[in-house]
Amino acid sequence: MSLLSISGVSKRYGSVTALDQATLHVEPGTLTAIVGASGSGKTTLLRLIAGFEMPDQGTITFDALQIAGPLRVVPPHKRGIGLVAQEGALFPHLSVGGNIGFGLESRSDHAAVTALLDAVELDPSIRSRMPHELSGGQQQRVALARALARRPKLMLLDEPFSALDAGLRTNMREMVKRRLQAEGVTGILVTHDQQEALSFADQLAVLEGGQVVQAGSPRELYLQPKTEMLARFLGDALIIDGIAATGEIDTPLGRVRVARATADGPARVMLRPEQVRLVSWSEGTPTAEIVSASFEGPITVVTFRANGGLFTLKVPSADAPVQGRASIVLIGTGHVIPQ
Amino acid sequence: MFAIAGLVTAVNLIPLGFVLWVAVSSGWDEVVTLVFRPRVAELLVNTIWLEAITLPAAAVLGVGLAWLTERTALPGSRWWSALMVAPLAIPAFVQSYAWNSTVPQLHGLAGAVTIALISYLPFVYLPVAAQLRRLDPALEDGAAVLGKGSSAIFWRVVLPQLRWPVCAGALLVGLHLLGEYGLFVLMRYDTFATAIVDQFESVYNGPAANLLGGVLVLCTAALIGFETLLRGDRRYARLGAGAARQPVQHELGVWFWPALALLALVALLSIGVTLGTLLRWLVMGGAGIWRLDQIGAALWQSVAYAVVGGVITTVLAVPMAWLTVRAPGKVQRLMEAAHLYVGALPGIIVALALVSITVRVALPLYQTAATLVLAYILMFLPRALTGLRSSMAQAPVELERAAQSLGRPPLMAIAQTTMRLSAPGIAASMALVALGIANELTGTLLLAPIGTRTLATKFWALTGELDYVAAAPYAMLMIALSLPLTVLLRRQADRALRA
Numbered sequence: 001m002s003l004l005s006i007s008g009v010s011k012r013y014g015s016v017t018a019l020d021q022a023t024l025h026v027e028p029g030t031l032t033a034i035v036g037a038s039g040s041g042k043t044t045l046l047r048l049i050a051g052f053e054m055p056d057q058g059t060i061t062f063d064a065l066q067i068a069g070p071l072r073v074v075p076p077h078k079r080g081i082g083l084v085a086q087e088g089a090l091f092p093h094l095s096v097g098g099n100i101g102f103g104l105e106s107r108s109d110h111a112a113v114t115a116l117l118d119a120v121e122l123d124p125s126i127r128s129r130m131p132h133e134l135s136g137g138q139q140q141r142v143a144l145a146r147a148l149a150r151r152p153k154l155m156l157l158d159e160p161f162s163a164l165d166a167g168l169r170t171n172m173r174e175m176v177k178r179r180l181q182a183e184g185v186t187g188i189l190v191t192h193d194q195q196e197a198l199s200f201a202d203q204l205a206v207l208e209g210g211q212v213v214q215a216g217s218p219r220e221l222y223l224q225p226k227t228e229m230l231a232r233f234l235g236d237a238l239i240i241d242g243i244a245a246t247g248e249i250d251t252p253l254g255r256v257r258v259a260r261a262t263a264d265g266p267a268r269v270m271l272r273p274e275q276v277r278l279v280s281w282s283e284g285t286p287t288a289e290i291v292s293a294s295f296e297g298p299i300t301v302v303t304f305r306a307n308g309g310l311f312t313l314k315v316p317s318a319d320a321p322v323q324g325r326a327s328i329v330l331i332g333t334g335h336v337i338p339q
Numbered sequence: 340m341f342a343i344a345g346l347v348t349a350v351n352l353i354p355l356g357f358v359l360w361v362a363v364s365s366g367w368d369e370v371v372t373l374v375f376r377p378r379v380a381e382l383l384v385n386t387i388w389l390e391a392i393t394l395p396a397a398a399v400l401g402v403g404l405a406w407l408t409e410r411t412a413l414p415g416s417r418w419w420s421a422l423m424v425a426p427l428a429i430p431a432f433v434q435s436y437a438w439n440s441t442v443p444q445l446h447g448l449a450g451a452v453t454i455a456l457i458s459y460l461p462f463v464y465l466p467v468a469a470q471l472r473r474l475d476p477a478l479e480d481g482a483a484v485l486g487k488g489s490s491a492i493f494w495r496v497v498l499p500q501l502r503w504p505v506c507a508g509a510l511l512v513g514l515h516l517l518g519e520y521g522l523f524v525l526m527r528y529d530t531f532a533t534a535i536v537d538q539f540e541s542v543y544n545g546p547a548a549n550l551l552g553g554v555l556v557l558c559t560a561a562l563i564g565f566e567t568l569l570r571g572d573r574r575y576a577r578l579g580a581g582a583a584r585q586p587v588q589h590e591l592g593v594w595f596w597p598a599l600a601l602l603a604l605v606a607l608l609s610i611g612v613t614l615g616t617l618l619r620w621l622v623m624g625g626a627g628i629w630r631l632d633q634i635g636a637a638l639w640q641s642v643a644y645a646v647v648g649g650v651i652t653t654v655l656a657v658p659m660a661w662l663t664v665r666a667p668g669k670v671q672r673l674m675e676a677a678h679l680y681v682g683a684l685p686g687i688i689v690a691l692a693l694v695s696i697t698v699r700v701a702l703p704l705y706q707t708a709a710t711l712v713l714a715y716i717l718m719f720l721p722r723a724l725t726g727l728r729s730s731m732a733q734a735p736v737e738l739e740r741a742a743q744s745l746g747r748p749p750l751m752a753i754a755q756t757t758m759r760l761s762a763p764g765i766a767a768s769m770a771l772v773a774l775g776i777a778n779e780l781t782g783t784l785l786l787a788p789i790g791t792r793t794l795a796t797k798f799w800a801l802t803g804e805l806d807y808v809a810a811a812p813y814a815m816l817m818i819a820l821s822l823p824l825t826v827l828l829r830r831q832a833d834r835a836l837r838a
Contacts, residue, residue, distance in 0.1 A: 052740055076743040077752070083744035089737035093759055103745040143741075150745060 001064070003028040003186050004049065004154060009058035010210075011044055018044040020210035021058065026203070028153075031180060031187045033197035033218075035233075036207030042190045045207065046156055049188070050083055051076035063153060082152035082185070084160045088143035090131040096142050097127035103149030116145040119183075121175055137168045144176060148183065155180060157189040161196065173200055194234050198222060206230055223272070224259075224335045231270045231337065236314060238271045239337070249334065252307035254286035256334035269334040273314050278302065278326040285327035293322040344658040347720075348677045354684055354717060355677075357692030358556050361549045373550045382531050382551075386558060388448055389516055389530065393455050394509050400456070401463025401508060402501060404605060406493075407598050409471040412588040419602050420468060424461050424829050426609040428821040430778040430795070431458040432521025433814045437613035439525050440620075440807050451528040457609035458522065459515050463508030465829060470504045471497075489589065506570040513562045517555060518685030520781040521799060531555040532687050532781065539691075539785060552691045559683055617818075620811035628809050633797070638816060641777045641793040644708075645820075648715035649773030653723045653765060655716060660727035661753065665736060675724075682721030689717045690785040711786045718782060719772040726771060730764020731757055767827050774824040778817055794820075 002025040011019040019041045026032050036042045047053045048060060048068060059069030062081070067074040090099050100116050101107035114124045120141040131139060140160050147155060157176065161169045177200060180187045191197050197204055198218045205215040214226045225231040228239055242251035244267040249256045253276065256269050278288055288304040288311075300320035303312045306328060315321075365373075373379075407413060408420040426434070435454050438445055445453060474497065482496045483489075520532045531551055538548040591598050621628070659678050662671045681689060693714050697705035704710050734757040742752035758765070780795045787796065798813035 050740070050744060052743075075749065076740070077746050077748050079744075081744060083741060085737045085741060087737075089735065089741040091738055091741070091756060102742070146741075146745065156744075 002026060002061075003063060004188075005059075005061040006045070006049070007059050007061070009045075009048060009055045009060060011041075011048060011053060011056055017210050019048070019055075022207070022210060022212050024205050024212050024215055026154075026186060026188060028186055029181075029184055030202040031177065031189065031200060032203040032205060033189045033191060033201035034205045034207060035191055035194055035197040037233075038192060040207040041210040042192075042207050043158065044210075046158055046188070046190050049154075050081055050156055051079050080150065080152050080154075082147035082150060082155040084140070084143045084147050084155065084157050086159045087136075087163050088131075088139040088160075090134075090139055090142055090146070092131050094131075095127065096129050096131070096134070099131065099142055100127075100146045100149055103146050112149070116149055119148065119179060120145045136164050137172055140164065140172060141175070144179065148179070148185070151183075153186060155185050155187045157187060159191055160189075162191070162193070169196070198234065206233065225270070226338060228268070228270075228337055231335075236273045238273060238276060238311060238313065240269055240271065240309070240311075242267055242269055244336070249336070252286075252309040253311070253328050254330055256330060257332075258336055259333045260336070262336045268337045268339065270337055271330065271334050275331045275334070276313055277329040277331065278304070278313070278315060278321050279319075279329055280321075281325040281327050285329075288321075288326045288328050290321050290323050290326065293320060340658040340661055343655075344662055344674055347655050347659060348674045350713075351677045351681055351717065351720065353696065354681055354689050354692045357695055358553060358688070360695075361546075361553045365546060365550060365553075369546060370550065373547050374554060378534075379551070379554060382529060382534055383554070383558075385448075385528065386517070386530055389451055389455070389528070390513055390562070392448075392452050393459075393516060394513055396452070396456055397460055397463050397512050398505050398509050400605070401460055401467050402498070402505060404460075404602065405464050405468040405471055406497075407602060409468050410589055411591050411598065413591070413595075413598060413602070419606075422602075422606040422610065423464050423468075424825050425606075426458055427461045427825045427828060428818050429458070429610070429613055430521070430780070430817055430821070431455070431515070431519055432525060432780060432795075432799070433817060434458050434609075434613050435522040435525035436798075436802050436807065436810065436814065437616035441612060441616045446527045448528060450526040451523055453608075454522055454526060455512070455516055455519075457605075459512040460605070460609065461825075461828075462511040462515070463505060466504035466508050467501055470501055474500055503570060506566055510563065510566040513566070514559065514683055514685070517559055517562065518687060518781070520687065520784075525802070531558065532685060535687050535691065536781065536784065539694075549691060549695065552688050555685055556688060559685065563683060617811050617814055620808045621815065624808040624811060628812055630809075633792075634812055634816070637792045637794050637797040637813065640791060641795070641820075644712065644715065644793060645773035645777040648712050648719070648776045649769040649771075651712065652716045652719050652772045653727070653769045656720055656723040656727050656768070657758075657765075660724055660731050661757070663728055664731045665739075665757075678724050679721045681717050686714075686718050686779065686782045687785070689714050690782040693717075693786060706786065706788045708788055708791075711783065711788070711791075714782045714786050715772075715776045715779065718779070719775050722775060723768040723772050726764055726768035727761065730761040730767070733764075734760040767830075770823060771827055774821055777820050 004026040006022060006024045008021045008023055009019055010017070010021055022041065022045060034042045034045060044053065048055055051067065051074065054073060055068055059071070060067050062079065065074070066072050067079055091102065094102065097113050098107070100113045101109065104112050113127060117124050117127065122138065122141050122145070126134070126138065131142070134142065143160070160176070161172050164172060173196060189197070189200055201218055203215060204218045204221045205212050206221065207213070208229065214221055214230055221230065222234050225234060231237040231239065240251045240253060242249040242256065244262045244264050247258070247261050249258060249267050249269050251269060256271065258269065281287065286306060288306050291303040291305055291310070294301045295317060298317055299314045300317045301312060302315050302320055303310065304326070404423055408416045408423060413419065431454065434457060438450070438454055478496055479492050482492045487495065518532060520536055523530050523533050531554060535548050535551045535555070538545065538551060656678070659675060663675050693710055694705070697710055738756040738760070739752050742756050743749060747755060778795055780799055783791070783793055783796050784799065787793070794813045794817050798810050798817070801810035801813070
């Protein structure tokens, strides 16, 4: 049974619909990432789960108990759901120890504070420092330790890495993931960074226009998105019109194998750029006429013409063709986007 | 929060209810006899003259002085700036008293305007100086690059951006002119406030005083309307954060000495004369005037009312301040307006309202400490609210949420985060209210229980007996108590612009 069930939840602010019949289930012990462009309703969803907003419609059930809905509304402080906010939201008037102690039964539980600092890979000597003396990464670690102090079953992470620089970000993400998994805490991460979402989560949910348009494993969403928007949202995508015949699709790039059989006729197929290779030309293969190649360091953006269509592809610079012709080699299977 | 704020809102509507009651309950004949008479016309003309001369003068002087202290390379500009704000520590009726005894020839309109100007100039100076400090120098650079000379830049770039602070400051001066009592009595210049107190003292709580109060409220409304018109609805906000850079300090050249002289003159007139006079009286009176039993009693009463009023007022302002910051909405806006409008009403109206109500409905409360404290609350709640609002706005809502997610019930979460972080603002609000109460005269005269002697009323009684020497220690104590006020107000003016 799901730990958290969001069923048909809607929320309006005046004339703006932030959430429109959103539905999502989160299994215990898993990590879920909620992604969406700004204004897609992801922050509202998080606030509804935390209890800072009430849904206009629908129910939220947590740990087999309705926490928001017509039956009952449980206030935030009784939900037992942890929260790590965007910039940590550490109490500026309390030291690190004070902040972590805020979540403990006894504020001066020295051993517990030390254990929590240790858990987020911080030196215990940091406990007497004030929040403004910490770096952004340290602040986020303290915020996580503080939230873990309450031993919540569910931890909400509201873009906690967005204020950190790139290298630190990966580091922090890995640490948080390790920690939550080690403690058996279910996690929900809200982010607008697809890369972060793909690498963090067991379950990925994409919000658009206040609805969960697709939820599933990151691999599934990346390789089999339900819509073209979703395909492009999760990464670069080549979306090609072709004709389906006998389980394969004829496209300007050649024949594309598909995982699931599709009815004969026009079909739109998606390939990720890493599935398309441009190799030295040989007779009898699908041919790419290179139009331009723009060097951008590790990758080169190659524009080419194939069977009348014009395509743009990011290719590793090491073997990128810069002019002339190349043969197109397709790897793996394509995905037919439902019309 | 909502319930308490609603209750406070209801209490705040008392003065408005009183004004409406006066308007409705007075018969038309009564209105005609009491309002349309030469005496009222005379008071109206007096008031208009007073406002028409003082306000433009205060605006011009305020902008000029602020520009001199903020934007020119005058030596010791910080000290000059402090001197320009210092008159706030001297109650207007104390200024009046000092001038009266030093330059007895000065009275009537000339005297009223002079004392009003030196007492209330900081109300314009403070916001203008604060705005000048935070104007983006890039705008002036931009104008200079477009080929504008420095005087053109001042008139066309700097001055338009001072419109809001000048109008706000002038409005505050105008409202003080309408409500002030002591200053004008000593300058022998009749205004509605002095006439109302006269009426009140001779015939107690008659319809004449109430109807004069009604006319005074109309004057207040007219002044606010006029200010709104002048101010316009264009806000000159700084676009984008930009790097805060030190603005250009203009060299004054040949104007150096005249400018310095002007600042010195203003400081001399607004502080020097009064302090000098007080010191003279104190020296003349020697140890004999320090009647410690009486002074001690008055000081104790002043401090007690100030502290009790300051604490209660601020505490009562908290729910509304929190609602405006955390849960703004239409209803909240109306409630907030109900909290704030009393600040624009002359204190004498609040006093009249409470007198009328206690006499008619709750006689046992008439002339009790409770009623007096209620009057103070009504008069100074706006002060507390504006201070609280800006300091609460600095505390991020995320902290309240974090505290709740860490298991704190809502009220406790607010107390441990937002309230804890706005503690300095809360303390400042309490101090501002307390200091206002310590120097309040008009309402205290009308409402205080028999035998109450605060510093202000005792001072007033002594000047009434023309015992200027004996009054000096009280004046000194009021100034000493008010000094922290000037510091607080200066800081608040800066913060209000940043918020």
